[in-house]
Amino acid sequence: MDFRAEHIPTVDESGPDLAGPDLQPDEGVQHCLRVLSEAGLRPTRQRLALGQLLFLRGHRHVTAEGLHAEAIAANAYLSLATVYNTLNQFTEAGLLRRIAADGIKSFFDTDTSVHPHFYMEGEDMLVDVADGLTFTRIPEALPGHEIARLDVIVHLRRKHAS
Numbered sequence: 001m002d003f004r005a006e007h008i009p010t011v012d013e014s015g016p017d018l019a020g021p022d023l024q025p026d027e028g029v030q031h032c033l034r035v036l037s038e039a040g041l042r043p044t045r046q047r048l049a050l051g052q053l054l055f056l057r058g059h060r061h062v063t064a065e066g067l068h069a070e071a072i073a074a075n076a077y078l079s080l081a082t083v084y085n086t087l088n089q090f091t092e093a094g095l096l097r098r099i100a101a102d103g104i105k106s107f108f109d110t111d112t113s114v115h116p117h118f119y120m121e122g123e124d125m126l127v128d129v130a131d132g133l134t135f136t137r138i139p140e141a142l143p144g145h146e147i148a149r150l151d152v153i154v155h156l157r158r159k160h161a162s
């Protein structure tokens, strides 16, 4: 798990303009097209625009609101509802994992493996727990059930300066 991936600057912050009709398929677009087609999703303009923000920048944790702001900054004018819908489609297709960190707030993780997270309360940030988490005992599942997965979110808050 690469904890530092969150902080790696992107190659081209401006990003290609997907709103234009004469899209030049560069390497990033090609990669996105592959990701979408392997997931069985049609490469619509919205999916390509958001796919480039999600799948070309290493391991990421995003919220719909945060991704919407990034899309606008990259000149991909999508509504927040479209961003929500696309994130849900990506999640259903297995490209993202949804993590409910704080009540109604959902994060979408480009690493779909099961792994523990830190959630920074008040800062709206979710990052991977790099290591140091072990369990000595996991409870038995209830009769007729098996454990599907174990989601762990360690909530952090800023220490008060004393």
Ligand SMILES: [Zn+2]
Binding pocket: 061, 109, 111, 115, 117, 127, 128
């Ligand atoms: Zn994660």
